[in-house]
Every structure is written in C-alpha cells, then in structure tokens.
Amino acid sequence: MKKKEAPELSTRCRVLIQGVRDTQDLLNGKWKTPIIGALYYRGKMRFMELRRELDGIAPKMLSQELKDLEMNHLVTRTVYNTMPVTVEYDLTEYGRSLNSILDAMGEWGIKYREQMLKL
Structure with a gap:
C-alpha cells in the first residue's frame, strides 16, 4: 500500500506555526x-512582592527570569x-500586548479545571 502524502502547508499556515514557536520560545x-x-x-511590583505572589520561586530564578x-x-x-x-518591575507596552493571550489562557484554564472536576 502506498503511503499518503501530507498536504502542502500554505505560506500563511507556516508563518502562524513559526509565530507559535517564537511565542513558546x-x-x-x-x-x-x-x-x-x-x-x-x-x-507594578517590587521584587519581594513578585516573589510572594509567585509562591515557590527561588530568588535567583526570579532574578534570572526578570532579566530575560x-x-x-x-x-x-x-x-x-x-x-x-527601590526597584519596581512593570510590563512594557509590548508586554501588555500579551493581554488577550493571558485572558484567553485564564478563561481556558478555568473551563478546563471545571471540566476535570466533573470527571
């Protein structure tokens, strides 16, 4: 039996897949x-406020992630x-552009948790 070839991806599809990879990276x-x-x-938050908010993160890890x-x-x-x-951290305008992604992830997570609790 001959193996079926996968359909060729459109340029737009390739661009979107690369965009997802870039975001994940x-x-x-x-x-x-x-x-x-x-x-x-x-x-805006100070380092220790962030650390308390993110219960469980080590100071060295928080520092590295903030630098990145x-x-x-x-x-x-x-x-x-x-x-x-005093040092404060805040999102840049570009960082704030993630708002729709964060909101969508939050909503999806809430629905997912509710679904899993029903099982």
Whole structure:
C-alpha cells in the first residue's frame, strides 16, 4: 500500500506555526508566564512582592527570569534613588500586548479545571 502524502502547508499556515514557536520560545519555562500575569493583573511590583505572589520561586530564578523578560523587552526595571534603593518591575507596552493571550489562557484554564472536576 502506498503511503499518503501530507498536504502542502500554505505560506500563511507556516508563518502562524513559526509565530507559535517564537511565542513558546519567548515564554518558555515554568515562571515567565506567571510573572507576566502577575504584572498584568496587579501592575507594578517590587521584587519581594513578585516573589510572594509567585509562591515557590527561588530568588535567583526570579532574578534570572526578570532579566530575560527585560532583555526581550517585555518587562521594565525602574530603579529609584531612595535609601534603601527601590526597584519596581512593570510590563512594557509590548508586554501588555500579551493581554488577550493571558485572558484567553485564564478563561481556558478555568473551563478546563471545571471540566476535570466533573470527571
């Protein structure tokens, strides 16, 4: 029997698949999406506020994830000249553009949890 060939993907389909991969690469890891979510839903936060919000994250991990998010222009780090120094993190405008994705993930997660609890 001859093996059936998969249909050729359209250019648009290839572009969308690459876009999904790029998004996954950017948000890869256990903590990046929760960090972005905390900043999106709560607004500007200091390091320790974020750490409390993300119960279970080690300080070193939070620091690294924030650096990665800042490097990718999703989070800003603002240092205030106070004693002691105050540092706040916030989403950039580009980081805020993830709002529809975060809202959709939240809604989907709620429905999924409800469905699983019915089983």
